[in-house]
Amino acid sequence: MDRIRTIDYHCSFDNSLQKAKCFIAGGNELRPLLVALHTWSYTYEQDCTGYARYCLDNNWNFIFPHFRGPNWTPPACGSDAVVADIADAVAYMKHAAIVDNDRVYLIGGSGGGHCSLLMASRRPDLWTAVSAWCAISDVAAWHDQCVERERGYAEHIEKACGGDPSKDASAREEALKRSPLTYMGSASRVLLDISTGIHDGHDFAGRNGSVPVSQSFNAFNALANPADRISPEDVDFITKEQKIPEKFGPPEADPAFAKNPVLFRRQSNLARITIFEGGHDCLPDAGLEWLARQHRKKAPDWTKGKPAAGGKMELGQ
Amino acid sequence: MKRSYVLAATLCILAVTWVSCAGPAQKSAGTAPAADETQKLLAQRRAAQKKAEEAVMAQLVTLDYPCSFDKSLQKARCYFAQGDSPRPLLVALHTWSYTYKSSCAHFAKFCIEHNWNLIYPDFRGPNWTPQACGSDAVVSDIADAVAYMKQKARVDNTRVYLIGGSGGGHASLLLAARRPDLWTAVSAWCAISDIAAWHDQCLARKRGYFEHIRKACGGDPSKDASAREEARKRSPLTYMGSASRVVLDISTGIHDGHNFAGRNGSVPVSHTLNAFNALARPADRISPEDIAYMTKEQKIPAKFGPPEADPALGEKTVLFRRQSNLARVTLFEGGHDLIPYAGMEWLSRQKRNAPPDWSPGKKAGTGSVELTK
Numbered sequence: 001m002d003r004i005r006t007i008d009y010h011c012s013f014d015n016s017l018q019k020a021k022c023f024i025a026g027g028n029e030l031r032p033l034l035v036a037l038h039t040w041s042y043t044y045e046q047d048c049t050g051y052a053r054y055c056l057d058n059n060w061n062f063i064f065p066h067f068r069g070p071n072w073t074p075p076a077c078g079s080d081a082v083v084a085d086i087a088d089a090v091a092y093m094k095h096a097a098i099v100d101n102d103r104v105y106l107i108g109g110s111g112g113g114h115c116s117l118l119m120a121s122r123r124p125d126l127w128t129a130v131s132a133w134c135a136i137s138d139v140a141a142w143h144d145q146c147v148e149r150e151r152g153y154a155e156h157i158e159k160a161c162g163g164d165p166s167k168d169a170s171a172r173e174e175a176l177k178r179s180p181l182t183y184m185g186s187a188s189r190v191l192l193d194i195s196t197g198i199h200d201g202h203d204f205a206g207r208n209g210s211v212p213v214s215q216s217f218n219a220f221n222a223l224a225n226p227a228d229r230i231s232p233e234d235v236d237f238i239t240k241e242q243k244i245p246e247k248f249g250p251p252e253a254d255p256a257f258a259k260n261p262v263l264f265r266r267q268s269n270l271a272r273i274t275i276f277e278g279g280h281d282c283l284p285d286a287g288l289e290w291l292a293r294q295h296r297k298k299a300p301d302w303t304k305g306k307p308a309a310g311g312k313m314e315l316g317q
Numbered sequence: 318m319k320r321s322y323v324l325a326a327t328l329c330i331l332a333v334t335w336v337s338c339a340g341p342a343q344k345s346a347g348t349a350p351a352a353d354e355t356q357k358l359l360a361q362r363r364a365a366q367k368k369a370e371e372a373v374m375a376q377l378v379t380l381d382y383p384c385s386f387d388k389s390l391q392k393a394r395c396y397f398a399q400g401d402s403p404r405p406l407l408v409a410l411h412t413w414s415y416t417y418k419s420s421c422a423h424f425a426k427f428c429i430e431h432n433w434n435l436i437y438p439d440f441r442g443p444n445w446t447p448q449a450c451g452s453d454a455v456v457s458d459i460a461d462a463v464a465y466m467k468q469k470a471r472v473d474n475t476r477v478y479l480i481g482g483s484g485g486g487h488a489s490l491l492l493a494a495r496r497p498d499l500w501t502a503v504s505a506w507c508a509i510s511d512i513a514a515w516h517d518q519c520l521a522r523k524r525g526y527f528e529h530i531r532k533a534c535g536g537d538p539s540k541d542a543s544a545r546e547e548a549r550k551r552s553p554l555t556y557m558g559s560a561s562r563v564v565l566d567i568s569t570g571i572h573d574g575h576n577f578a579g580r581n582g583s584v585p586v587s588h589t590l591n592a593f594n595a596l597a598r599p600a601d602r603i604s605p606e607d608i609a610y611m612t613k614e615q616k617i618p619a620k621f622g623p624p625e626a627d628p629a630l631g632e633k634t635v636l637f638r639r640q641s642n643l644a645r646v647t648l649f650e651g652g653h654d655l656i657p658y659a660g661m662e663w664l665s666r667q668k669r670n671a672p673p674d675w676s677p678g679k680k681a682g683t684g685s686v687e688l689t690k
Contacts, residue, residue, distance in 0.1 A: 125498070185671040189562045189643070223672050225640075228635075269643060269672055270562070298558040299596050300642055 004052050005273035008096045009092040013084035019044045020089060021064040023055055031091050032103035033061040035086065039315050040111025040153065043069045050284035050313045051107060061097040067091040071111050078114060078139065078178030081162045085297055090126050102296040103126060109133035110211065110315040111184050117180035117219055121187035126204050129191035129294035133282035134200050134315060137219040140165040140175035142211065151210055161175035184222035193290055194220050194269045198242050198276030207314065214239040220273040228268035244275065256286040256305025267302050282313045309315030356452035368424035377425055382465040386457035392417045393462060395437040396428050397470045406434040406466050408459065413484025413526065415443040423481065423657035434470040438462040444484050451512065451534035451551030454489060456495050463499050475669040482506035483584065483653030490553035490592055493560040493615050502564040502667035506655035507573050507584050510592040513538040515549040515584065524583055557595035564673040565644045566663055567593050570651030571636055572615050582653040587612040593646035601641035617648065629659040629678025668676060
């Protein structure tokens, strides 16, 4: 891991230098680029071993940008600065490294999932494929969900949006601008894998999952064919009961999810949703194994993955 | 009176179907054992249709636009949408043996009625020369046509569409794959996806297109390695995977590639099915056995069951339809045909910032197909 360097890179939004952790692949060959995103309350200094280890092992270029740090300030939390910073991180890596333009991937969980969905829709041109885990797709809805469950993220959102989105019109507008759902249709030409644990949004196994699975379902529904969408009733049931309605039947097993079996999976157009046995988790190896099989010049590969050695990242905040 | 007759004829005749002309080998509609009166009425109808087409085509401008491939000026016909708001752009492509001078009245009529921008480029004319037939110059010229229209017209960048049939379907698939960044959606009809395979098929059916291919590729692709490489480079299938991020509708008539209804369809439906397969999920692909059956027997295997009807296809019944990822294939009751209204109506519903709309279309003449103004 000592091969991971901290850099400052140029950000066009405000002509500033922003921090990132980064690894430049060795050799003179074109290599894939992975952009990985930190979670809600963190910075580029968060432990990114789950992603970085894969890149070191597979000689991928890697960048883990700061994108304005914790999501409790106006410049962070899905702002235009965030979108520009992540795009600039790609530009920086294409300049500094020998990047295979057909294999540019994005991954993130929780707040990083929020940002992954946002980037999939606001800059679909950048990515070969995007893997978003236990993501927040609607900031205003999440605010209310956090208020109800007495989670402090509601205050973060109020700070970022300059008020309470459930009461204040300008804060609501801010929350809208910072929500992937607002732009989701624009991600329809990006390969997008959306995954979350069924128990997220609930107290489960000693952890307090913060993001209801409806946030993932709604993102998928915005991209799916009408016949493939999950009905509001089913989304409610799954979100509330932490169970998959029996009518859906068992999904095909995916060895990449061995320790967290797939409970529900659906693909439509270029999007897929996977609900697995788990909570507010990102399974980096499952995500990266899927990303690694995607290529801009090939039809998407939705086949089941290979067994992964790695574990899961339990995402606290 | 005369003018309203012309308009009525435009609406009635042009909107229905277009027998796509795939070259000089096109046959006339057969000899009808009709009375003099019938002949007279048919002649009148043909004359009215011709007049209607001319009236539409007269509204287009012919121009030269800069082509970066060899810094040349190439010809195109264009229509510029009225008003100051951004409007969709349609790039329509001529068929195998033709040029920008051939009639694109069906496309033009739709664009004029809906206030869309249109460009109908030459892209190096008939496909019997090395610089035509899916060459790098063709790819570049069509991309330059888009760039030109974006510069000269107010183009809605979320709605840039490509359509073509036969040789134009070949170039549509090729551009979908080689320049996927340019298009919101692409509609390819009775397309050629594999030039070397088509060469052999034309040879077997004694269709002159095989000679065109030899001229374009500098030899017989079935015998000469360098000609085979040329054919590969000019074949959409070579690049098809790259079209996987484009919303792509591929359609053809089940009888194409056969003598049917007095016409000699030139492109076997396997070309269309193979293009779809290259973009579909493994479970959604049509098996080689089913492709062989459909191509040969002009029938859909019974196991597939009846597809949902699509009123936009008018009198042409959908026989088989499948969608996977961002591609859809449709086989309809017909031959080597492009159904302009069905293609345009579907295109008009696609937007870059929305998921693809695969729902059945509206029947022609049942109101505007515009979703947004």
